[in-house]
Amino acid sequence: MLDTRQRTTALLVAACFFMEMLDGTIVATAAPQMAASLDTTPGSVGLVITVYLLTLAVLIPLSGWLTARYGARRIFLTAIVLFTLASAGCAASGDLGVLVAMRVLQGAGGAMMVPVGRLLVLDGAAKTDIPKIMAYIVWPGLMAPVVAPLLGGVLTTYASWHWMFLVNLPLGAAAFAVARRLVSAGPTVTPPPLDVPGVLLGCTGLAALTWAAHLVAETDSGWRSAAAVGAVAVLALGAAWRHLLRTAHPLVNLRTLDVVTFRAAVTGGSLFWIVVGSMPFLLPLLFQEVFGWSAVKSGAVVLFVFVGNIGIKPATTPLINRFGFRPLLLVSTVGLACAVAGCALLTAATPLAVTAALVTLGGAARSLGLTCYSTIAFSEVTSERLRDANALSVTANQLAAGLAVAVATIALRLGGSFQDTPSGAYAVAFCLLGAVCLLPAAGALRLRDGAGDAVRTRRAEPAPQGQARAAVSDSRKSE
Structure with a gap:
């Protein structure tokens, strides 16, 4: 049975997961308005979505090593602050270059926020509590892509695209306040040296694969460029796989x-x-x-x-x-x-x-x-x-x-x-x-x-009728 702290921590991580997933999908609905405001084309706004997903994919593998090196509480709180401040920076951006840079920072915060938060909930939990914990964490990730089109349309129609990022400020502030009181420091360990070749190969492969996916999704992109970037992704990820299986302390x-x-x-x-x-x-x-x-x-x-x-x-x-x-x-x-x-x-x-x-x-x-x-x-x-x-x-x-x-x-x-x-x-x-x-x-x-x-x-299965009668008989004899 989950105690109050475990349940609250799971809900906290669920809220962070919702923010991360929502910001990965909501921007698509406001591309025309953002393009007009930033004096660029709607197609260029697609880069705002891609760099966010790319940063998530590249930095998430580092979450485990950073957690071991600096502690889960420190990384989790830092990630919430970074994600929230980057959201404010996105809302205040006056041109596409600044917005893209802020989205990279936002993705960096998200890449640390959810994996470390999930580890906080799972670490030390009883095996039988894991289904309830994951039930709490999973549903916000399912809700965000579904709610995003309608929420994005409402915000851009009746307010402005800036509010897609401003809504993260009260959520982030509340998450930080709760996490600061709820999450304990816990023990720290000395991790092995950072696997630099694994970082370079893995991050290159994940970045190339994410970029190839962006090129495929763009209707005006040619297949040749997507295939070339995809080939780089396959080669880098293949080399990373080989390295990670052979090295003593893989990323x-x-x-x-x-x-x-x-x-x-x-x-x-x-x-x-x-x-x-x-x-x-x-x-x-x-x-x-x-x-x-x-x-x-x-x-x-x-x-x-x-x-x-x-x-x-x-x-x-x-x-x-x-x-x-x-x-x-x-x-x-x-x-x-x-x-x-x-x-x-x-x-x-x-x-x-x-x-x-x-x-x-x-x-x-x-x-x-x-x-x-x-x-x-x-x-x-x-x-x-x-x-x-x-x-x-x-x-x-x-x-x-x-x-x-x-x-x-x-x-x-x-x-x-x-x-x-x-x-x-x-x-x-x-x-x-x-x-x-x-x-x-x-x-x-x-x-x-x-x-x-x-x-x-699982509930204990009732004993067969004959065994039950024998048990009652033995109990009476013992009296």
């Missing part, structure tokens, strides 16, 4: 992948994250470009994803305790695949209730799946390897979330090559993404029965 310990449940969460969970992240991007485009809906109506319908998230959330931990991870991962991955592929059948004439129901089903499946993946990831990881596993898990999740829009864009472009109509292109894209979601379903099938049971809390 990110890939040896944690020898834990079967953790490996399944990293691989299957990353593919699941890609599909999850692609839907808040594709659905508004379908509703507005093909169905001709307004931004407000489109955003309101997409919010039903959040309805599904919230509707299933109270039941996730009881379901895990009752049925285990393998059956629930199969249900969630296949359920999300069916919901995503089902969007291919939507038309402007589809009753709104049917569309909302399908979107709600997808929201429930993604919430259940991500909670299961986030929980089973640490179910069999020892406390000595928790810091390494946490850094690798957060890096993989963030990278998958950053690649989601690029994968959705590729699926849409492939759909356009097979179908002449916009609706047909979207239908193919949804079917392709549904097929991607079947890959983690195949991974879930390979899990053994009872995988992750260390974090489950």
Whole structure:
């Protein structure tokens, strides 16, 4: 059972996660207004999104080493301050160059804030408390991409784009005040020397991969430039993988992948994250470009994803305790695949209730799946390897979330090559993404029965009737 401190810390980290994810997606809705205000083009504003995601991807692997070197409390508080001040700097930016620089600082704060915060919650927690902890932490990350289009549209319509960053100031101040009182210093250790080759190779590969994803998502970018940057990413990441497996003190310990449940969460969970992240991007485009809906109506319908998230959330931990991870991962991955592929059948004439129901089903499946993946990831990881596993898990999740829009864009472009109509292109894209979601379903099938049971809390099964009578008889004889 979680005590008050654990529950409050989990909610604090959840709020930080929400801020980080929201700022990664909300800017897209205000690109035209920001471009006019900064005297640049809407396409250039895309750089504001990319540098933020790029900084997150590059610096998250360093979180584990920095935590060991300077202590979790110091890094966590510094990250909150940096993220909040950088948000104020973004709002005060008068030109694109300053805004991009502030977004880099904001990404640096976010890269430390969430991984270290999650480690604070997990460190020392009982295995059976992990499902509840991860249930608290996961749902804000699911809510932010869904709320962002509507919130961004409202803020830019009735206020200005600056308020997308100003809303972080009271949230950051409150988070700092709570964290300063709640989070204890804890013991510090002397970490091994920083793995400089791992930093250079890993950061180069992650940065190149994120930039290649940006080039793919840009409609006016050529395939050659994206392929060239992608090739650099593959080479750098391949060299980093080889180095990290051979060095004595790697920046990110890939040896944690020898834990079967953790490996399944990293691989299957990353593919699941890609599909999850692609839907808040594709659905508004379908509703507005093909169905001709307004931004407000489109955003309101997409919010039903959040309805599904919230509707299933109270039941996730009881379901895990009752049925285990393998059956629930199969249900969630296949359920999300069916919901995503089902969007291919939507038309402007589809009753709104049917569309909302399908979107709600997808929201429930993604919430259940991500909670299961986030929980089973640490179910069999020892406390000595928790810091390494946490850094690798957060890096993989963030990278998958950053690649989601690029994968959705590729699926849409492939759909356009097979179908002449916009609706047909979207239908193919949804079917392709549904097929991607079947890959983690195949991974879930390979899990053994009872995988992750260390974090489950199960009721004691009643003894058979005959045994119960014998126990009562023995008790009476002893009296």
